[in-house]
Amino acid sequence: MTLRRVVAVLAALAALALVGPATAETTLRVVMHSDLKIVDPIWTTAYIVRNHGYMIYDTLFAMDARGEIKPQMVDKYEVSKDQLTYTLTLRDGLSWHDGKPVTTEDCVASIKRWSAKDSMGQKLMGFVKDIQIVNAKTFKIVLNEPTGLVLGALGKPSSNVPFMMPKRVAETDPNTQISDFTGSGPFVFKKDEWKPGDKAVYAKFDKYRPRPEPPSALAGGKVVKVDRVEWKWIPDHQTAMNALIAGEVDYLEAPPHDLLPIAKADPNVKLVDVNPLGNQFTFRFNALHKPFDNAKVRQAVFHAFNQEDFLKAVVGDPAYYKVCKAFFPCGSPMSTPKGLEGLLESNFEKSRALLKDASYDGTPIVLMHSTDLAVLTNLGPVAKSLLEKGGFKVDMVSMDWQTLVARRAKKEPPAAGGWHAFLTSWVAADILNPVMMGFMNASCDKAMFGWPCDKEIESLRDQFARETNPARQKAIAEAVQVRETQYPTHIPLGQWYLASPTRKNVDGILQAPVPVFWNVSKK
């Protein structure tokens, strides 16, 4: 064999090795905002696990694009005249990934596990007298007194979502992570291909029976148009963008805004607005310690801040943010400007006057500043600057987000390792009404970190939970907001939006509060 022939054979072998196996499968490769480490959407409220939940589980009800709750696994439901009994009947043909049929026993066990963890679920269960199984397809939720929470809670779009699981899985202690990932959703989780830190793989569930209606956000027919979805974890945003431009991935869920011009400039990439409600920046007080134990001092912050400065500092491009002087996201049913007139305008004189009235003694505000999440990093310095102009002394303590998460749980005084305030961001779907909005919980020790304590807010939240009439619910939401300006638990700092860069050969991405991959096709 001549040298030339040897080289030719080696080149041919190399070429064969480089060519992958032939396949007709359509695989959608996406880069999510985080790596999937935990796989129990009831055990944790982390958004990436919620998104995983929507892939493999289904829900009894779901929120559509207009914010209305629609039946999903449920075929029909009836409410008794006294509004004390909800009778729910499951759709025909629902089955788990292992082929067994979905029964009401599974659903009741799932509701119980979810409601043991979720704050809205706990609130709902306060109204529930009994859950009765009528047969394999029908069950009844019997209430002590009427509430408007039943459908809203069961169709809750964000963490913790009441996902339905098989009874054997749903009977797992809510504080123990599940290890059986059988669902009844449109995708099957490929546990054998799951490599934490690398990728999570979902295959189309062939036996999934979608609803007949067209898809609308999280509701409607969940028709899967690809064979597989791979969640590829690329921690570096620039690398993820390069991979998209090179065609190695098809979709980026949440790149930072400063990389969007690169995507815009590429002829093979389009920007998709996936979540029209967006997100809300929030300033959270710790109401336990001086000076923020005084509502007047907290009111002063309302006067020192303005939303535009925060939004410009983080997002920059006005196409991706909106000044929204409301606690409930602008564009959502409960949104109202009531009570916030004249606030959030950086009226530093008013802020200083309020501090004087409140006898603020110059105690430095320990402001926790998260430095490792691009979307939060610039909020801290803006808050510091505005607070100082408004008459506060500020000690901004920089740390990574996980340290902040641990420290915010501490009730100790700020000088002993506690804190006064921090900034975060909420997905709009989590804060649509006074019961859902965790930061509005003002039940003292039982409230979220910050531990506000106000009977009036709690009474209004209870009234909201009891109310079944939407117009009266809106009036209560307005009243809560007005009360929030007198007894601030937190401050909304404006709404911001993501654009998800997507390859142009990918179509059908739905606008929803959560990124979902049914209805998505790839040419």
Added chain:
Amino acid sequence: MAVVAIVVFMLLRLTTGDPAAIIAGDNATSQDVAAIRERLGLDRPLVEQFVIWLGRLLRGDFGESFFFKKQVSELILERVEPTLALATCTIVLTVALAIPLGVLAAWRRGTWLDRIVMGFSVLGFSVPVFVIGYLLIYLFAIELAWLPVQGYQRLRDGLGGFVERLILPSVTLAVVFVALIARITRASVLEVLNADYVRTARAKGLSELPVMVRHVLRNAAVPIVTVIGVGIAVLIGGVVVTESVYSIPGLGRLTVDAVLARDYPTVQAVILVFSVVYVLINLLVDLSYTFLDPRIRY
């Protein structure tokens, strides 16, 4: 190893951060966090936690990760291949380039060749790894589209993809190591070039190649091998930036992810494994001295 175990355990507990709060997520209540803390055994006294961990460790059990529903040993095994592959490619590339370049620079000291090699060395050492990485990606993956931007393919899934995905990360890392080892090689060779036995070899009429290989390089090898050994340890110990830039799921990224998530069992196990690797590599380097220089005896 015992000291490492105690120090790692204590350092992690003294670091601010609470794995239970991280697991529970942003919307969790204090009660949720407390329940998870109890479940993970983090509410127990430190001494009790340490004894439990040590007991498991002595039985060869690293425990289960707080986050991933997996045994830590399984997690580490999954991540070893990418890191080993990257380290091996980088070291092979480095040795193949750096030693000849260093020898050339020393042999032609003061010439334009020496200046070019040393100029490259300074540049390679000064430019941050991520900058080199992004430049190579831009050129070879985006503009020329010859190689993939990111990712890792296991050897069992195909040699082509395996090699293809290792080229850019290995070259990125090799730039720094070539710069370092070329400098060390040059300095060591220069020292030996002036030795009497080299002059004697030349005086005996030996040509330059045998002089360089048999007399110079062998006598200059000890510091070079030492630096290569340290390089291997550093590479296996976590080439975090390169693994992040090229999205390679190796041990470096596992370590960083575990530290950020305060995943105590994983961090503890990974650091212990790194310690063992460091000790073994140092031992091998020390043993190699006796082979390279028969005057050295232990």
